[in-house]
Amino acid sequence: MTFKLAASCVYLTLPFSAQALDFAGYLRSGLGSTDNNHTQSCFALPGAQSKYRLGNECEQYAELELRQALATFDDGSVLSIDGMASLHNRYGQALTFQGDNGTVRLPQAYAQWSNLPSLNGGSVWAGRRYYKRNDIHISDFYYWNQSATGAGVEDVKIGGLKYSYAFSRKDNLYQKDYVTRQDFNVGGFQTNPGGELELGLSYLDKPSRRNAHAGWAVTAQHVQQDFLGGKNKLALQYGEGPGTGLGYTGDTALDDSNKSYRVVEFFDWQVTPRFGGQFEAVYQKDIRPDGSDQTWISVGIRPAYAITEQFKLVAELGHDQVDAPGGTRKLSKATFAPTWSPKGPGFWTRPEVRLYYTYASWNAAAQRAANELAAGSALSDTGAFGTALHGANAGVQVEYWWK
Template identity: 70%
Template structure:
């Protein structure tokens, strides 16, 4: 509350002290909310395979979630650069629990609060920023998987143009809500490589400094991403990542106790399409290989897709099928999840049109190795023998959900 009050006071004072304050205010946000339960009468429990870093989200989200963002331009300088501040409130609460500001099931926080000086001639249109910011968030929508994400508390230079390329740099100390301790991290990106008509390449390197504890290590990672427009009527994205030590977080700060014997590789491929105004979707393939000392190696493969077909301008039928497999000590874990969702969208028939109001039915099945791992690592979860589905290795949920984003 003190932080929010201080931000409001700073905004108010800016109108008094800045002589040419701009008036542009941008309000944007995201919300998903609903209610659901298991088909056998218990509470809804979502399906995610232990060791998989994401889950297929349609009809498989067990929380209320909201982001409310406000951006205010404060001042336009004589050279055309613009000083702005931005803040975002985040609210999260699991289904079936009383909303709380803190505790085991829910929280509210300011997940963005930063200042930015943008459109700077000295940076050829780039910007300087400082604070807590969502930054270069690359994700796969259907699984909500942020595979390359430089969001953090820090400062940086954003997309300084030199020639045909765009250069970015970030120094940060915290890039994850649960991260402890604070760790210095530096990210350097170069984008704008025109590889072919409609194709663009971006590359990046991340260096994670060794924190002060005696059992900690430094680490690093590299990434390359190619985005191809007008590919079979859509957009195709291919990303390759590699990291060592704490760099095995591949887009995040990983475990600082890992040394350079710990290595991770990841390949990400996904394709968005809107073949006709009424038929669209997204498919993905993710493969990650983790090498760890002590026989804790792990391989994760995820393959899935979602498609949407609109029968009218406002009513569409959405289906999603996803398969996750994790090879790990104790056996190969497997999970298959399917959802069908009749959906009403007043915004139109497109795959990305929001808001959407969905009724959904979700069915999932998993093998014995998955149940054994869930019982050991995530007792009480949907796949565990102590969860809502007991010793069964299949289950289903029904519910209703609204999803909306706006800019």
């Protein structure tokens, strides 16, 4: 209501014609159970920053976004406002407006003035927004994510390159500490036919509280178009202090002797109209002077083959491994999902309605870590599978996005 009222007030005070209201969103919903008749319990390895998601999501989640162009000026620039509401609710839990069971949030609420001739087609923005998010779909891993509550100048074209700057105090709705962060990006380096390089620097100021430190991180990412009918992305990341969040604000108690680096490689393919998929590999090393060094390795693949124009066979294999004090933790997961896709056979075509069966196995070190760090989770001995080192889920899920 407040969002609509603000938009109406602007309509009454500025001379412009009515503009279209754009509606976009995302939805995943379903139900599932374990092979021993508990509510579905999902498999995630302690210390890994993501999990393979097909047949392994234990929540209902939705995003509803409204974008209103308020004015189109004579110079071609456009003033707009954007708002998004999100809903998250765990399987088997009633929706509440606080706590761990379910949440309703406003992850985006910002204004943007885009296509400005004075910025060579760039834009200015202010508010809370999803900003320059890079993710791997099959594991839902946002490895380079500059989403922020702040303001910035985006994609200013100079000499064939695009320059962006963002000033923010908070990465996301769940960040507890406010940290002044500055992000610089330069994109558009044409490295080879179909290939483009982007560079980014994040600097995190030292907070005023005691025992806090400044930090920084850098990212270089190469995107290759027309790769097996899809595209390939390779990202190299390094950070120190709070910059060890590598795309997020990390722990401000860490000084510059704490370092992290990461290599991300993944690609999509659609080699025929009916055969597509995605592959990923991640390597991350965290160096800590207190001896708690950790290495995370993740490898996974999701192929999809359409038997007909509307029916696909989808599978996913994923393995996570974390070398940490206490032993090497391992988790392997496999899913098979017959899928109905009424709008066509492509890998990215949605909506999809899936029946799935997921099997996972893990080792004793993974269970010990889960007992300590995630009691009650699927891998812990107090979770749905008890002291077993394996388990399975089956269920149905719908996934849909639209713009």
